[in-house]
Amino acid sequence: MKVHTYEKAFLWVGVIVLIACAGALAYASLGMGIHLPGASGRIDPARVYSTAPFNRPGVRLTAPNRYEVVMIGQAWAFNPPEVRVPAGAEVTFTATSVDIIHGLAVAGTRLNMMLIPGQISRNTIRFDEPGEHLIICHEYCGLGHHTMSGKVIVEPARTSAEAADGESQPASAEHHQ
Ligand code: CUA
Numbered sequence: 083m084k085v086h087t088y089e090k091a092f093l094w095v096g097v098i099v100l101i102a103c104a105g106a107l108a109y110a111s112l113g114m115g116i117h118l119p120g121a122s123g124r125i126d127p128a129r130v131y132s133t134a135p136f137n138r139p140g141v142r143l144t145a146p147n148r149y150e151v152v153m154i155g156q157a158w159a160f161n162p163p164e165v166r167v168p169a170g171a172e173v174t175f176t177a178t179s180v181d182i183i184h185g186l187a188v189a190g191t192r193l194n195m196m197l198i199p200g201q202i203s204r205n206t207i208r209f210d211e212p213g214e215h216l217i218i219c220h221e222y223c224g225l226g227h228h229t230m231s232g233k234v235i236v237e238p239a240r241t242s243a244e245a246a247d248g249e250s251q252p253a254s255a256e257h258h259q
Pocket of ligand 1: 156157183219221
């Protein structure tokens with residue numbers, strides 16, 4: 083079969099674009115760790131506050147230099163409204179909603195989740211630089227939607243000796259233990 087030169091060239095363009103896109107996708111998911119936020123569990127929305135880990139919202143150290151932020155969305159606030167984590171640590175947000183659909187986006191980062199009643203959302207991120215990030219609800223949830231916000235305060239990284247020592251958790255972790 084004779085394939086015209088131009089047709090052959092266009093076919094190769096198609097093949098190259100396809101390989102480049104597959105490569106970009108693989109790099110984003112494997113190299114950069116970007117994933118679609120999925121449901122990582124189910125929960126009875128009426129019993130969120132009495133179901134672990136949501137009975138203790140807040141920050142806790144789960145392993146050396148690893149933290150879990152347990153957060154609850156409700157009309158129209160995040161509980162807790164403010165969390166403190168150290169820079170450079172691996173921080174997993176575990177969140178759900180007690181009423182209707184909310185969003186949880188940490189401004190200036192790629193952390194962006196939906197809080198769906200009945201579903202537990204989980205996503206992990208590392209804050210490289212100390213600073214403050216606004217948490218915003220990005221799903222319209224009624225009259226107070228625009229007031230629904232929170233804050234992540236990223237504190238300067240601590241030494242590995244401090245991080246391994248449970249005594250020196252961020253101040254906010256103490257309040258919720
Ligand atoms: Cu909650 Cu918008």
